[in-house]
Amino acid sequence: MAGFLVNASLIALLALIAILALRLHRLFAVVMLSGAFSLVAAAQFVVLDAVDVAFTEAAVGAGISTVLALATLSLLPAQEKPHSISLVPAFLATLTGLLLAVAVSDLPVFGDPKAPIHNHVAPEYIIGSEQAIGVPNIVTSVLASYRSFDTFGETLVVFTAVLAVLLIIGGYTRTPQKPKKAKRKTKGSQNAG
Amino acid sequence: MSVLAFSLLALGVAFVLAITRAALGPTPFDRVLAVNTIGTLAVLAIAVYGFFDGRPEFLDIALLYALINFIGTIAILKYFRFGTLGDHPHSSKKDKSE
Numbered sequence: 001m002a003g004f005l006v007n008a009s010l011i012a013l014l015a016l017i018a019i020l021a022l023r024l025h026r027l028f029a030v031v032m033l034s035g036a037f038s039l040v041a042a043a044q045f046v047v048l049d050a051v052d053v054a055f056t057e058a059a060v061g062a063g064i065s066t067v068l069a070l071a072t073l074s075l076l077p078a079q080e081k082p083h084s085i086s087l088v089p090a091f092l093a094t095l096t097g098l099l100l101a102v103a104v105s106d107l108p109v110f111g112d113p114k115a116p117i118h119n120h121v122a123p124e125y126i127i128g129s130e131q132a133i134g135v136p137n138i139v140t141s142v143l144a145s146y147r148s149f150d151t152f153g154e155t156l157v158v159f160t161a162v163l164a165v166l167l168i169i170g171g172y173t174r175t176p177q178k179p180k181k182a183k184r185k186t187k188g189s190q191n192a193g
Numbered sequence: 194m195s196v197l198a199f200s201l202l203a204l205g206v207a208f209v210l211a212i213t214r215a216a217l218g219p220t221p222f223d224r225v226l227a228v229n230t231i232g233t234l235a236v237l238a239i240a241v242y243g244f245f246d247g248r249p250e251f252l253d254i255a256l257l258y259a260l261i262n263f264i265g266t267i268a269i270l271k272y273f274r275f276g277t278l279g280d281h282p283h284s285s286k287k288d289k290s291e
């Protein structure tokens with residue numbers, strides 16, 4: 001009962017922040033409210049026992065994305081342009097939300113041993129992974145052997161992301177250099193001629 | 194037990210007050226302070242909820258949030274002080290020339 005009350009009040013807080021952020025037109029206030037939204041959402045995830053998701057939400061949602069939104073804000077005007085509410089996206093979003101709310105009722109109860117996720121391949125891994133792979137740690141054998149291509153792809157994605165971030169913020173910026181520009185112009189004119 | 198429940202309730206009220214200030218706040222500094230307060234309240238809520246639920250193992254997450262909250266506030270204040278985040282060598286030159 002107490003857990004339900006805590007969950008319900010956190011969800012109500014999230015809805016309140018979202019509605020306020022929609023109503024406001026000062027972009028700085030909207031950025032601030034989205035940071036607050038992320039922090040409350042992270043608290044909600046902790047209450048729901050999804051601690052890793054809460055970590056990510058706090059680090060990315062409240063930390064980095066607020067900073068990135070502020071950096072964007074320094075290039076934008078301070079006020080949102082006035083616009084009317086468009087009906088089709090609102091209808092689609094409401095419909096999707098309702099469908100998700102209906103789908104929640106079909107989910108298995110939290111920690112249910114008969115849930116499909118516990119009966120699909122998990123027993124097979126627990127019984128046979130040591131003989132099949134030869135690694136005593138089941139998690140390691142799943143990550144490095146059963147799902148090795150998946151892990152390889154993830155590593156590639158993370159590597160690409162780190163490269164991209166380093167290229168963007170790592171100082172490889174175009175600095176205007178006058179002599180080089182002049183050379184390029186002469187080359188271009190020669191080619192054109 | 195009841196003390197913890199009451200403090201959770203008080204934290205909820207404080208959340209609502211801080212969010213109201215973040216939405217209404219006439220100056221940006223009201224909003225910065227309100228969001229910082231919301232971060233501190235989230236840290237407190239996680240800590241109090243851990244003891245309320247009988248599992249205070251997640252207390253280190255509250256510490257992590259305190260650190261992230263600090264970094265976010267520093268970024269916001271830097272935005273106010275300099276107008277941008279990070280240093281743009283040629284954009285600052287432009288400002289000087291203009």
